[in-house]
Amino acid sequence: MTSHSTPSGSVGERQLQSQLSTTHQASGFYNRQVQSLLTPQMRDFISWQTMVFLSTADAGGACDSSFRSGPPGFVTVLDDHTLTYPEYRGNGVMASTGNLTENPHIGLLFMDFTHHHIGLHVNGRARLHRDVDQRLVYPQLPVATAPGRRPELWVHIMVEEAYVHCSKHIPHLEPAARPRGASADRPKDAGYFVPAAEVRHDPAISTAPTANLRGPQSPSYG
Numbered sequence: 652m653t654s655h656s657t658p659s660g661s662v663g664e665r666q667l668q669s670q671l672s673t674t675h676q677a678s679g680f681y682n683r684q685v686q687s688l689l690t691p692q693m694r695d696f697i698s699w700q701t702m703v704f705l706s707t708a709d710a711g712g713a714c715d716s717s718f719r720s721g722p723p724g725f726v727t728v729l730d731d732h733t734l735t736y737p738e739y740r741g742n743g744v745m746a747s748t749g750n751l752t753e754n755p756h757i758g759l760l761f762m763d764f765t766h767h768h769i770g771l772h773v774n775g776r777a778r779l780h781r782d783v784d785q786r787l788v789y790p791q792l793p794v795a796t797a798p799g800r801r802p803e804l805w806v807h808i809m810v811e812e813a814y815v816h817c818s819k820h821i822p823h824l825e826p827a828a829r830p831r832g833a834s835a836d837r838p839k840d841a842g843y844f845v846p847a848a849e850v851r852h853d854p855a856i857s858t859a860p861t862a863n864l865r866g867p868q869s870p871s872y873g
Contacts, residue, residue, distance in 0.1 A: 688731045700723065734810065736806055775811045
């Protein structure tokens with residue numbers, strides 16, 4: 652289901668439902684589960700999430716998936732039709748936000764791996780706001796999602812639909828601090844997926860141990 656689909660589903664969804672004889676089953680899901688706003692239960696669920704998976708696409712439809720994390724509430728529910736989260740400079744690529752300048756559609760997937768083992772899809776349209784402009788309108792925004800850093804931008808999302816992700820195959824994960832020194836024997840991020848021969852010949856990529864690793868509650872950007 653995409654962020655530009657209606658509550659009755661996209662054209663592609665309906666075609667496949669007809670071919671696979673799932674139209675009645677899908678209609679029940681649309682009628683019972685798909686909301687055009689964030690219910691109180693959804694708003695509460697988002698308020699204690701520490702991670703979210705993102706999907707965006709450029710004007711030509713080329714997709715990108717990404718991940719964001721932070722302390723509970725780093726994705727802020729502004730009202731039952733609107734939520735927002737901060738973007739930082741990171742690696743400077745701006746893949747997700749760059750897509751949003753061409754195509755405002757965005758999909759978010761919140762997953763609870765530890766308590767109720769349930770997920771929440773939120774699809775909508777996004778705008779990019781500068782930090783100073785967003786805080787003028789919403790002074791209640793959190794300031795400590797990345798200690799010592801200020802957001803470059805806020806992704807401001809107008810919710811179009813929200814619905815449950817089935818708990819059936821969601822694994823159980825236990826929160827834990829990253830073991831100290833556990834990653835000291837691996838390449839730095841920039842060289843992790845690069846063939847060893849390329850790493851040896853690229854002076855910009857080092858295989859030295861990584862220092863100052865991010866903890867599990869620190870935001871991830873890029």
